[in-house]
Amino acid sequence: xxxxxxxxxxxxxxxxxxxxxxxxxxxxxxxxxxxxxxxxxxxxxxxxxxxxxxxxxxxxxxxxxxxxxxxxxxxxxxxxxxxxxxxxxxxxxxxxxxxxxxxxxxxxxxxxxxxxxxxxxxxxxxxxxxxxxxxxxxxxxxxxxxxxx
Amino acid sequence: xxxxxxxxxxxxxxxxxxxxxxxxxxxxxxxxxxxxxxxxxxxxxxxxxxxxxxxxxxxxxxxxxxxxxxxxxxxxxxxxxxxxxxxxxxxxxxxxxxxxxxxxxxxxxxxxxxxxxxxxxxxxxxxxxxxxxxxxxxxxxxxxxxxxxxxxxxxxxxxxxxxxxxxxxxxxxxxxxxxxxxxxxxxxxxxxxxxxxxxxxxxxxxxxxxxxxxxxxxxxxxxxxxxxxxxxxxxxxxxxxxxxxxxxxxxxxxxxxxxxxxxxxxxxxxxxxxxxxxxxxxxxxxxxxxxxxxxxxxxxxxxxxxxxxxxxxxxxxxxxxxxxxxxxxxxxxxxxxxxxxxxxxxxxxxxxxxxxxxxxxxxxxxxxxxxxxxxxxxxxxxxxxxxxxxxxxxxxxxxxxxxxxxxxxxxxxxxxxxxxxxxxx
Numbered sequence: 001x002x003x004x005x006x007x008x009x010x011x012x013x014x015x016x017x018x019x020x021x022x023x024x025x026x027x028x029x030x031x032x033x034x035x036x037x038x039x040x041x042x043x044x045x046x047x048x049x050x051x052x053x054x055x056x057x058x059x060x061x062x063x064x065x066x067x068x069x070x071x072x073x074x075x076x077x078x079x080x081x082x083x084x085x086x087x088x089x090x091x092x093x094x095x096x097x098x099x100x101x102x103x104x105x106x107x108x109x110x111x112x113x114x115x116x117x118x119x120x121x122x123x124x125x126x127x128x129x130x131x132x133x134x135x136x137x138x139x140x141x142x143x144x145x146x147x148x149x
Numbered sequence: 150x151x152x153x154x155x156x157x158x159x160x161x162x163x164x165x166x167x168x169x170x171x172x173x174x175x176x177x178x179x180x181x182x183x184x185x186x187x188x189x190x191x192x193x194x195x196x197x198x199x200x201x202x203x204x205x206x207x208x209x210x211x212x213x214x215x216x217x218x219x220x221x222x223x224x225x226x227x228x229x230x231x232x233x234x235x236x237x238x239x240x241x242x243x244x245x246x247x248x249x250x251x252x253x254x255x256x257x258x259x260x261x262x263x264x265x266x267x268x269x270x271x272x273x274x275x276x277x278x279x280x281x282x283x284x285x286x287x288x289x290x291x292x293x294x295x296x297x298x299x300x301x302x303x304x305x306x307x308x309x310x311x312x313x314x315x316x317x318x319x320x321x322x323x324x325x326x327x328x329x330x331x332x333x334x335x336x337x338x339x340x341x342x343x344x345x346x347x348x349x350x351x352x353x354x355x356x357x358x359x360x361x362x363x364x365x366x367x368x369x370x371x372x373x374x375x376x377x378x379x380x381x382x383x384x385x386x387x388x389x390x391x392x393x394x395x396x397x398x399x400x401x402x403x404x405x406x407x408x409x410x411x412x413x414x415x416x417x418x419x420x421x422x423x424x425x426x427x428x429x430x431x432x433x434x435x436x437x438x439x440x441x442x443x444x445x446x447x448x449x450x451x452x453x454x455x456x457x458x459x460x461x462x463x464x465x466x467x468x469x470x471x472x473x474x475x476x477x478x479x480x481x482x483x484x485x486x487x488x489x490x491x492x493x494x495x496x497x498x499x500x501x502x503x504x505x506x507x508x509x510x511x512x513x514x515x516x517x518x519x520x521x522x523x524x525x526x527x528x529x530x531x532x533x534x535x536x537x538x539x540x541x542x543x544x545x546x547x548x549x550x551x552x553x554x555x556x557x558x559x560x561x562x563x564x565x566x567x568x569x570x571x572x573x574x
Contacts, residue, residue: 005567005568005569006567006568007568008560008563008564008567008568047554049554049555049556050556051556051557056556057556058555058556058563058567060554060555060567063566067450069443069529069532070529072163072443072446072447072450073442073443073446073469073471075189075190075191075192075442076189076192076205076208077189077207077208077209077210080210093205095189095192095195095200095201095205096473097191097471097472097473098471098473098478098480098525098528099442099443099471100529101471101480101525101526101527101528101529102469102470102471102480102482102525102528102529102532103443103469103529103532104527104529105529105530105532105533105536105537106529106530106533106566107526107527107529107530107554107555109529110526111525111526146569147569148569149565149566149569
């Protein structure tokens with residue numbers, strides 16, 4: 001399956017992947033509205049990590065594992081892997097127990113504390129390629145066929 | 150090939166998927182003593198507390214059993230296994246033959262003999278959907294509850310009842326709640342939160358007598374002599390592997406059903422997984438029952454693949470729990486209470502006022518355990534470091550930081566995880 005890969009050497013730490021992720025998952029799909037005016041502010045599914053004032057940076061995100069630890073830990077069955085291999089979370093079914101947060105070795109599940117729901121990458125089902133990848137100005141995020149490890 | 154699975158919870162689900170990943174043809178029969186399809190067992194406290202409706206209890210997509218072509222026998226209890234002729238006996242008298250058998254019956258709540266307990270009507274255990282439904286059914290008539298046992302099950306039952314506005318006292322034998330999964334500091338933080346919510350937490354105490362005439366409960370008398378009034382008692386001391394029906398069979402049962410790294414028991418063709426099994430523990434290699442949800446799934450998966458002739462091996466059970474008590478998030482994993490402090494290095498950060506706590510346990514430069522209370526963000530990164538046996542000495546001080554991440558790890562690890570083909574472009 002196609003996965004998102006990260007090249008830390010060319011990441012400039014601009015956080016545009018996070019902006020694009022929040023915008024794509026917002027109601028308005030408009031960055032200004034998504035950040036300032038929408039009723040609900042989304043949480044980015046990708047996480048930019050920085051070190052030493054940004055000298056080193058990279059965007060981390062879900063690997064859509066072949067044997068997802070999050071799915072195995074999920075007590076409500078909210079996390080399922082679909083036939084295309086995408087690991088998705090059914091937000092309605094999620095009870096916010098954070099077992100997936102405990103289990104995911106990639107740190108790729110976020111907590112929406114206001115709604116008490118877990119949050120994760122869905123590979124942007126409405127797009128040809130994920131919003132974070134399209135937004136990356138230096139092609140530090142690559143979307144291509146490949147293995148998990 | 151006839152696969153028979155006794156039990157229908159998470160280990161069985163892992164096994165069904167495991168079998169079907171290798172064998173698309175064989176017959177799979179699942180036998181469950183419960184009347185429900187697979188449900189999120191830990192959700193029973195959410196159901197009791199009214200946080201979710203019954204509709205949310207279903208653990209699987211609706212088409213799961215048909216898609217995996219599973220014959221599901223509900224309300225059917227297995228009373229014996231005849232390993233010689235390869236059949237299981239049901240309570241109703243029927244027999245079902247198997248080529249490969251998986252025992253995934255989980256645990257039975259343990260109810261110790263307590264004076265005055267027998268014959269009382271409102272005594273409950275709290276491990277099944279029906280337990281939660283029974284409690285909820287009479288909840289309008291419940292006023293005060295004594296929960297015997299301050300472990301995970303007892304505290305979740307207490308929380309559910311608290312949400313229904315009941316007055317609760319938790320009686321715990323140890324000097325703190327959550328003594329098996331969490332350490333002293335974390336137990337104290339949770340107890341503090343419980344007390345702030347009006348729940349009585351009585352530690353180093355035990356119930357010596359249940360008081361009341363006939364079937365009615367009026368209270369309990371404690372070891373200290375104190376009397377705690379109540380009308381309902383919940384016994385949540387622990388669970389034991391549900392392997393009683395194997396008495397007299399050739400299958401080796403210690404505390405649980407003893408299995409090897411393919412989850413096969415001492416009897417060929419018979420496997421066990423989940424809370425009923427006694428498999429290898431991650432650190433020591435000793436075999437122990439490990440009643441942990443994610444681990445039950447993994448054991449089920451290994452068993453299913455092995456039963457179907459595939460090659461898969463268990464990497465050892467790693468205890469881990471993520472539980473929220475009264476809106477305080479807690480995650481524990483691995484060794485949280487090192488017995489010999491000389492051979493472990495322990496790092497802690499504590500802010501009890503704000504319900505924040507972080508503990509890191511290191512042995513010989515390897516991370517072996519962690520306790521997180523409050524900020525539990527990205528806790529799984531620590532689980533990954535434990536499982537992969539990464540030398541944490543270059544960055545161990547960082548492990549206490551709330552924003553600990555991959556950026557603090559050696560570059561090779563980051564590249565292996567996020568750019569496995571090297572320079573992808």
